[in-house]
Amino acid sequence: MAVLFSILFHGVGILLDHLSSACLAKLLFSIGALLIGYKSIYAIFFSPLRHIPGPFLARITCKRNQIISVIGKSGQYAQHEYDTYSELYLLEPYAVAISNPSDVRIALGSHDFRKASFYEAVDIFGIPNTFSTTDPGFAVMRRRQLGPYFNPVYLGKMEHAVLKHGYLALKDLWEERIAQSANGKVNINYMNDFSLATFDIIGALAFGQEFNSLKHNDDKVAKWGTATIILNVARAAFPLTKYFPFSLLLRPLEVRFRCLSEFCGKAIASRKELLRTGAEKPVDLLQTFIDAEDPESKTRMDSLQVKVESIIAMIAGINTTTVSLTWTLFHLMVHPEIYVKARDQVRSNFPVAHVITYAEARSKLPFVEACLYESLRLCPVFGGYLPRVSPPSGITLQGHFIPPGVEIHVNFPGVNHHVGTWADPLKYDPTRFLNNDEAYRNLLTFAPGVRVCPGRHLAKIEMLTMLSNMLKDFDMALPEDYTHLGSNVLDRNGFPKNMELARMSILEPANPKRDCRVILTKRS
Numbered sequence: 001m002a003v004l005f006s007i008l009f010h011g012v013g014i015l016l017d018h019l020s021s022a023c024l025a026k027l028l029f030s031i032g033a034l035l036i037g038y039k040s041i042y043a044i045f046f047s048p049l050r051h052i053p054g055p056f057l058a059r060i061t062c063k064r065n066q067i068i069s070v071i072g073k074s075g076q077y078a079q080h081e082y083d084t085y086s087e088l089y090l091l092e093p094y095a096v097a098i099s100n101p102s103d104v105r106i107a108l109g110s111h112d113f114r115k116a117s118f119y120e121a122v123d124i125f126g127i128p129n130t131f132s133t134t135d136p137g138f139a140v141m142r143r144r145q146l147g148p149y150f151n152p153v154y155l156g157k158m159e160h161a162v163l164k165h166g167y168l169a170l171k172d173l174w175e176e177r178i179a180q181s182a183n184g185k186v187n188i189n190y191m192n193d194f195s196l197a198t199f200d201i202i203g204a205l206a207f208g209q210e211f212n213s214l215k216h217n218d219d220k221v222a223k224w225g226t227a228t229i230i231l232n233v234a235r236a237a238f239p240l241t242k243y244f245p246f247s248l249l250l251r252p253l254e255v256r257f258r259c260l261s262e263f264c265g266k267a268i269a270s271r272k273e274l275l276r277t278g279a280e281k282p283v284d285l286l287q288t289f290i291d292a293e294d295p296e297s298k299t300r301m302d303s304l305q306v307k308v309e310s311i312i313a314m315i316a317g318i319n320t321t322t323v324s325l326t327w328t329l330f331h332l333m334v335h336p337e338i339y340v341k342a343r344d345q346v347r348s349n350f351p352v353a354h355v356i357t358y359a360e361a362r363s364k365l366p367f368v369e370a371c372l373y374e375s376l377r378l379c380p381v382f383g384g385y386l387p388r389v390s391p392p393s394g395i396t397l398q399g400h401f402i403p404p405g406v407e408i409h410v411n412f413p414g415v416n417h418h419v420g421t422w423a424d425p426l427k428y429d430p431t432r433f434l435n436n437d438e439a440y441r442n443l444l445t446f447a448p449g450v451r452v453c454p455g456r457h458l459a460k461i462e463m464l465t466m467l468s469n470m471l472k473d474f475d476m477a478l479p480e481d482y483t484h485l486g487s488n489v490l491d492r493n494g495f496p497k498n499m500e501l502a503r504m505s506i507l508e509p510a511n512p513k514r515d516c517r518v519i520l521t522k523r524s
């Protein structure tokens, strides 16, 4: 074999020596043209996906979709391509995008549709976790371990911590700032404040620590979490960066990852120490991860797995909740009549001194809850695609057979703005969720199915308690200099006009300093 390589190598060397650079360019051009020609002919005449609509470039290369994703335009394209090609279209030569709710339920509803290998990039410390695993057996086992703790009843026991680090901390901060202001008003950046509060909640629940990030306006641990994800994804995309000297490129991220790892290690050690002293077991996510046991195999998590699950709770739970709540307040502020209706519902049901709990909000504030669900629908946090893989038997969707092994990407904007499911889908209209169980079933923002978001109940507790108590205690208005958004705020793609969006996989405002501001005063 070595001899063969050597002959080939020398042969190519001799050939190159005898070629002028013009000839070389011609040769490369011809090879490129042949390759494109071959791929085009295959895509048009032979590909099993040739009858599926979609952009031509998507038929011959996956680079198009990768570039769209790298430049952060997945959300924008997902909506545009749903508008252009409808419910099923080609995204890459061997990947399709789907938006029909029934198809989405099929793809998300069974472990036959595994998560695509892309998720393995989130194997923190190289080990699979609840989010990253592509192995159905492992996913099912982890659900059996964690399921009993992530239901609303068990999570209800953590509500006091959610209120303490969430709404009550926000209230203290805002009241203090109002008291210090000259005119009894304060201009807050609500995305920033929600982010710090949700971070403090996860700090208390998943690490057993008081982060006090809201108090100190400091979210360095969350930044370590973001750096960890970027590090893992970069290493998966560019494997050379795992090795010296290319590893130096990722050194700053590596340093932050180590800080996070050390921090988590200490948090787990101090919990174990607490338990050794015979103290009562805290009821939180960290304890859940430590205690979780698979009733069938009796498997428990070791310290590294506990550490990884705490990190995943932080990564999966902070931005998603912050952004969803941010969109809700944003929509209330740019639709004043809806804001007034929500506020009046809260105030007619609860006296000022009362702290509204999740159960109370759910039973007495259907309109406020509907406002939250409507923004989860209109601005789904995952603004792009969630990839799964077609099962060994393949699957027929929209009359097209999708062979085994083809990636099936759920188009989140497409399914949440599906024209056959939602009347006037790009309008912010919370009433569509009132007395309408079907609307709740059709809301797919938490990816219902076998890999449904396990943190959804926690997120709802956080969001609904913060929103309803805020509506009760404070009057809110847009700042006077907030003139860049008209009353007809959504563009034809359902995104707020004149607002820059960070459209990576998370659909969030890119300029919250400008766009997520509100003037708060104490309730009149």
Ligand code: HEM
Pocket: 130, 131, 132, 139, 312, 313, 314, 316, 317, 318, 320, 321, 324, 381, 382, 386, 387, 445, 446, 447, 450, 451, 452, 453, 454, 455, 456, 458, 459
């Ligand atoms: C409004 C807030 C949230 C939204 C909209 C949301 C949405 C989602 C979605 C769409 C998925 C599926 C992702 C995929 O399959 O690629 C998911 C998965 C997940 N979420 Fe959430 N999430 C939220 C909050 C949370 C919270 C608070 C936690 C934890 C504390 C959490 C933990 C997870 C985990 C661990 C998974 C992976 C589940 C699996 O693959 O089996 N999420 N979430």
